Amino acid sequence: MSEIDGIQAIGCNVSSCKHFNDSKCTLASIQVGACTNASNGIAEDETLCMSYDRRKD
Numbered sequence: 001m002s003e004i005d006g007i008q009a010i011g012c013n014v015s016s017c018k019h020f021n022d023s024k025c026t027l028a029s030i031q032v033g034a035c036t037n038a039s040n041g042i043a044e045d046e047t048l049c050m051s052y053d054r055r056k057d
């Protein structure tokens, strides 16, 4: 394990995710994935949060 495991502060503005609260992610860690159909260097095309879980309410 990395020495920084468990101390990350994850800012997020995805309010439709059930792990979102007050501009932050409530998880201790997340998995970020690479999008496979883009190679343009634009962040929103290249990466995504694989820990996203749709808010049910």
Ligand code: SF4
Pocket (backbone or CB within 6 Å): 010, 011, 012, 013, 014, 017, 018, 019, 020, 021, 024, 025, 026, 027, 030, 049, 050, 051, 052, 053
């Ligand atoms: S799991 Fe991902 S999308 Fe959901 S609040 Fe955390 S960082 Fe944001």
